[in-house]
Amino acid sequence: MKTAIIYATSHGCTDKCARNLAIELESGIDLYNIETEQNFDLNNFKTIIIGGSIHMGSINKKIKKFISNNIDELCKKNMGLFICCMYEGKKAIEQFNDAFPEDLRNKALAHGFFGGEFNFEKMNFFEKAIVKKVANVEQSVSNINFTEIKEFAKKFEK
Ligand SMILES: Cc1cc2nc3c(=O)[nH]c(=O)nc-3n(C[C@H](O)[C@H](O)[C@H](O)COP(=O)(O)O)c2cc1C
Numbered sequence: 001m002k003t004a005i006i007y008a009t010s011h012g013c014t015d016k017c018a019r020n021l022a023i024e025l026e027s028g029i030d031l032y033n034i035e036t037e038q039n040f041d042l043n044n045f046k047t048i049i050i051g052g053s054i055h056m057g058s059i060n061k062k063i064k065k066f067i068s069n070n071i072d073e074l075c076k077k078n079m080g081l082f083i084c085c086m087y088e089g090k091k092a093i094e095q096f097n098d099a100f101p102e103d104l105r106n107k108a109l110a111h112g113f114f115g116g117e118f119n120f121e122k123m124n125f126f127e128k129a130i131v132k133k134v135a136n137v138e139q140s141v142s143n144i145n146f147t148e149i150k151e152f153a154k155k156f157e158k
Pocket of ligand 1: 010011012013014015052053055085088095115116117118119123126127128130131
């Protein structure tokens with residue numbers, strides 16, 4: 001049976017990471033951006049990987065809703081969970097723990113911290129202002145951890 005990667009992205013970083021992960025996982029991977037595609041049947045998948053980015057401390061609301069609507073079903077699957085964010089270490093772990101319910105975290109074969117990007121070309125006025133003020137960053141920067149994506153994928157090898 002197949003694997004689904006279900007994700008949400010604001011500026012494309014999580015999309016990039018999900019596609020990279022799909023390549024690392026090699027075959028039979030379906031990608032669903034939950035913003036545009038919600039018409040899939042979880043019964044078709046043995047493995048489900050869920051990912052999203054952190055904005056203002058929280059994961060995308062549609063990801064949260066999808067998880068709470070399907071928690072029982074998801075707990076029966078091979079699970080993987082990942083976030084994209086710019087904080088690292090303890091703060092990233094706190095954000096991860098807040099993004100995903102404990103049951104799912106305990107069930108997951110892999111917890112992924114894939115790093116993140118600040119993409120000024122895709123930010124609106126307010127987002128730019130927040131990033132400049134909070135992160136003290138004025139230019140686009142990419143900090144995706146491709147090694148971590150590779151390591152995450154290895155946990156799903158048969
Ligand atoms: C307005 C804004 C708020 C953000 N807030 C956080 C945050 O609270 N914690 C964090 O670790 N990263 C934060 N980030 C960084 C994002 O997680 C990072 O840009 C990520 O790569 C976005 O992925 P996406 O393009 O898939 O949405 C923020 C970025 C923006 C633009």
